[in-house]
Amino acid sequence: MNGTKQQNDIVLSIKDLTVHYEVDGEVVEAVNNLSLDLREGKVLGLVGETGAGKTTTALSILNLIPFPPGKIKSGEILLNGKNILAMNIAELERVRGKDVAMIFQDPMTSLNPVLTVVDQVMESILIHETSSKVEARERAIQMLETVGIAAERADEYPHQFSGGMKQRVVIAIALACNSRLLLADEPTTALDVTIQAQVLDLMLKLKEQFNTSMIFITHDLGVVAQVCDEVAVMYAGRIVERGTLEDVFNHTKHPYTEGLFNSLPSIEDRTARLRPIPGLMPDPTQLPLGCTFAPRCSYATEACINTRQTEIGFSESHFALCSRYAEKNFVIDRKEID
């Protein structure tokens, strides 16, 4: 965020986003002061464990946070330069699906059981492209074929498809309008690995074809390595480390990111024990003032817990939210790979 990036190819820019859920007097701080930028044609991996605020971030981009209890407290989400959070309903309806589309986590439940798949793909075309029904149908069938579903199955209902095929239908719906930004919320989590590979391949191919930018939400670092250009690691509603794939994977800075890598099985040393991160994520209704990861962090000092963190830059693209780097010689155990 040094102003060096060119402004015009930035598709999405989130500034200082804070989202809270207010339930029975308690405030769940789901997303705190989150900022990120995404350039055209890039894939940003949003990584973090369950409850880190990944999905909330994605829903904020559509301004679909359920209210009540959700509330966007502050921040700006600029999509193609326009602030989503300041739009009225009519403007939002035009943006959703057209400028930004979302692939939901579970293909089993994200299709309407009483409509045929082609009808559901047609819908997004009909509303945003004002084409005739016949034309929309033709394009919907083309789109289904692009994602590998035969035309003669277009008039079948979702329950007649397997999980992988349903996810492809969901992708077809999301892609049908050629939106510039695609939010993929764990699109492969509900699928088995073989289908996962197929779907990922497909998404990458389509990304190349349509030059779409993508935010890829996942907790699978393997998938991130496969599809993403940039990575943002989220913990308890904050981005703790962000940078290019290379930065985050090979020059890991944040202790939490290190912990994530340590808990992956190693292919070189198959007898090595996994080293999970001890403890649990803090209660999002009572986040500590300082570093939210400090209670679980083996490098943490007294100061970490009590003082607010500021982002430390390591290169033009690589940032981490860890105050230990204020000390000259601080390094984490994970080796840098060049």
Added chain:
Amino acid sequence: MTKTVGASIDTGTFTKKKSQWVEVWGRFKKNKGAMIGLFVLVILIGIALTEGLWIPEEKVSTIVVADRLQHPSRAHWFGTDEMGRDIFWRTLYATRFSLTIGFVAVVVSAVIGIPIGAVAGYVGGKVESIVMRLTDIFSAIPTILMAIAIVSLLGRTTFNLMLAVGISSVPLFIRVTRASVLTVKNEEYIEAVKALGKSDLYIVFRHVLPNCLSPIIVQVTLRIASAIISSSSLSFLGLGIKPPTPEWGALLTAGKEYIMGYSYMCLYPGLAIMITVLAFNLVGDGLRDSLDPKLKH
């Protein structure tokens, strides 16, 4: 929901595509009970539509005091009532009024109740609270009292009777619709459609309601039966169909006084109501199953 038939797409393997309703009919046909129900309904509707043509007016309403209270015989298949009128003809003739009352009353309550319930359930919050509390207030008034109030207010005509019976069961439809909308609106596919930028109104009617159809259809078929019976209570109170015109409920209430010695007076109109209700229920059941694509074999 007619959709363009896919014949215009010239992909080689694309087989001739049946329209949705053809498919629904195909599934409906396989359900024996539903077909029997439909068969009975067709006959009943046939009688209702054509009865003016072949039922002699004098058989229905001529009073022959000498023939009063006769048991079923060859001359009077269902017997005669306390004024010597032939119950067979009267029961047959009543088909039109009873069916129309049942049908129109339910259409009235469904047309009013379903959209209100759907919107209340979908929007939630204050709108829902207000609508549902009003509904509660409405349902606190006994159906028959409310119907009496409406008929006395609007005047005593057949249409007002149907309107009254219909309006008094609106709360039921609001409740049933709201309850199923509440479960459907939290489904992920509704969120997915929102993410596509559809307006709320479109989502309610295209995505939410079709998924709520089963309980509504069942409710409709059940309400047709109770509408026939409610309207008979009104007839009994002198607010329904004017007396010489036969109507199943009215025949039933007329026979009630003679049930000790002449039970057939209640039996036949009662059977007619029962058969109609059963037929509607069978058809409703079959319709629900065949409209649900998940049950497709």
